[in-house]
Amino acid sequence: MHRMYREGLTNKALFEGAAAFASVVGWASLTYVSLAIETANSADYPFGKLPPGGEPKELKPFPEMSMGRQVKSASGESLADLEEWRYAAEIDAELTRRAAAFVDHCVATDDTNDSILGPGPRALIVIAALCTRGEVDLAAAQMRRAYHYGMTRRQVLEAICCVVPMTGMVSATLGLRAMRQVDGKNEGKK
Numbered sequence: 001m002h003r004m005y006r007e008g009l010t011n012k013a014l015f016e017g018a019a020a021f022a023s024v025v026g027w028a029s030l031t032y033v034s035l036a037i038e039t040a041n042s043a044d045y046p047f048g049k050l051p052p053g054g055e056p057k058e059l060k061p062f063p064e065m066s067m068g069r070q071v072k073s074a075s076g077e078s079l080a081d082l083e084e085w086r087y088a089a090e091i092d093a094e095l096t097r098r099a100a101a102f103v104d105h106c107v108a109t110d111d112t113n114d115s116i117l118g119p120g121p122r123a124l125i126v127i128a129a130l131c132t133r134g135e136v137d138l139a140a141a142q143m144r145r146a147y148h149y150g151m152t153r154r155q156v157l158e159a160i161c162c163v164v165p166m167t168g169m170v171s172a173t174l175g176l177r178a179m180r181q182v183d184g185k186n187e188g189k190k
């Protein structure tokens with residue numbers, strides 16, 4: 001947390017990224033982000049120091065803030081658009097509506113002006129989370145979504161590989177499998 005604070009990331013920015021990740025790994029993971037923030041801000045925390053003045057109150061701009069906000073081509077955006085969730089809606093429409101509302105908020109399908117991260121960067125976070133879960137087909141769908149928002153092959157590759165230190169090379173291999181599946185249909189992406 002201290003390193004992210006020194007880079008100028010606010011708690012709001014951290015929570016936006018965590019919410020995108022939580023849409024895959026579970027909503028309880030947001031609790032761990034809250035605990036990490038609380039612990040990092042505690043005077044009793046023995047590992048490192050907060051930056052002068054404490055946690056940042058103002059976000060230091062970074063390139064991803066302006067990336068991936070404009071759709072380059074049409075794609076299904078909502079969780080409710082997935083075949084599996086249309087099936088769930090036949091059984092319990094209210095459950096599907098509520099689940100889709102939360103997930104859609106987490107991945108910024110409505111990209112409100114007050115969000116720090118647009119849908120493109122959030123798709124990259126979701127890709128990383130899906131790779132940790134071994135979900136090749138779902139990761140491929142998010143890669144298509146990332147491309148729709150103008151994210152590059154390099155950015156997708158970096159998203160895949162950012163989880164290697166925590167989850168190992170299998171996650172990256174599965175991500176690369178998904179990427180090859182998508183890139184067969186997206187020749188010319190850089």
